[in-house]
Amino acid sequence: MALSEAAKLHRSFWGDETLFDLPWDSRRNDEQTAQTLALLEVLQPAFVERYRDGLTAEATEISERFVRNASNWFSKIPEPSTLVHGDFRLDNLMFAPTGSEVLPPLVVVDWQTVAHSHGAHDVSYFVGSAFEPDIRRQNEERLVLRYFEELTKEDPIPSVSWDELWLNYRRYSWSGFIMAILASMIVGRTDRGDEMFVAMANRHASQVVDLEATEFLERPE
Template sequence: MSQIKPIPTPTDITADWLAQHLGWNVSGVSAKAVGTGQVGATYRFSLTDPDPDAAQKASLIGKFMSEDPVSRATGIAQLSYVREVKFYQNYGNTKPLPIPTARYAVVDEATHDFALLMDDFPSHRPGNQLTPATLEEAKLAMGAAASIHAAWWGDKGLDTHAWLNGSQAASGMNVDGLFEMLWPAFCARYGDQINDQIRATGEAYLGRINDWITQRPGPRCLTHGDFRPDNMLFLEGDPAHPIVIVDWQTAGVGNGATDIAYYLGTALTPEMRRTHEMSLINLWIDHLEKAGVPQADTQNLWDIYRRDALAGFLMGVLASMIVAQTPRGDAMFLAMCARAAAMVSDHRSFELI
């Protein structure tokens, strides 16, 4: 059994630590909490006097266990911390992807304590779930998704990892039981903020979610699982990295159309989605085919997209009940549910189970 590397806390990331563990020579390090994540704690480490002749950055992003006990317990129970580190160890740095390069990734699978240090993109602007995505952002998201999905399209090795969501090697979860337990609490918490479409969608899927999960067709590929604006960074003028996809705590294996349904159903207003979804899905498929995905594998992706309109709604309900409650989180989860419920209604998704 390999020795687990020491797992640093944010205060451990000093100039001496960087010299010892990364071989980087800097004169100082300052840390500042950043981001809006509710399951992990994220910091920006600004580095003083990095070596201009080496592959050193002026800053790094570090992720650690949440300091909130509720969110930390959720991260442990859902394998979120283990999953993200293992994604970077097994996949993240192995092919060109629109993601940060991980410089240090270690996890203790017994305690789930972890540390992840990645390249920072300080000039990029973060996406915002509360502000509908622009058409340009949506186009960039389609290209990024295609590059991720195509990289391991049809790779049977994905299903050998028990830590990947949806893997055939993973233990099945009774999502129906979880939803039936949390749906009444969701309704009680948000009361009259829940519109008729949200309520009708939740009621329609009671007792049917396990069927929806088990009936998902292939072909299978690596999926992000939480593909939405809060997990994206943008700088349209950057030719190398116009978009960067972060937060791989929900990485999984499944059909890439689920990521697309999740994004278009939660990131765009219903009106914008109705206007642009066909052209955006076709753009995603064009990128897949240019990346080598056979045309035979792209023929039924529209129907899978329609069927998986539930994805964003399900995340909005379940996540809101199992992480620390915040005003921004409440607004975000309600927006996700409202937009996704409209998509479910538009496409009569329930009938496709």
């Protein structure tokens, strides 16, 4: 349900050039990228130190590798295609009780990170954070395909192929990992928050490795 609703949102704004004129939707630019790179360089060591006992060795290594090559990843981000939530995870979804007639059946909250980006951003962020790695691996391609089918089943049909979507789904597996590092070190600290950020980092690190998304850290040719 969550990915179907994301597809409906994304389809409504896919390719909408007026999004470039909106002052309130975040969009990656050189200044923002430079600020993010500087923050990652400063915060990643503190992130690893704080959560060392909870992070997998894989997550620790991946965080160090990303910071060393983050500029390469940002340089390959595709042109924005639609309006995305930016923090599309289970904590920000409210579901109607099973069997109830409450409409809509799903409400998405916390829109402070709304952005003009690629639709795959929300999809990879959600799938990577919502499931334990074994469950994700068993269902990942099926879930992304469901999103793609919903995205392309009605007008206006976005000009996106399955291959392009899957490529960018892999690319944006890094998005949740980046959020785990930055947000954990900026927001007020709580026990529940610590557990959530460790889970995000570990799950997204596993997703990155499974999808071989480290290739997006290579220097552009």
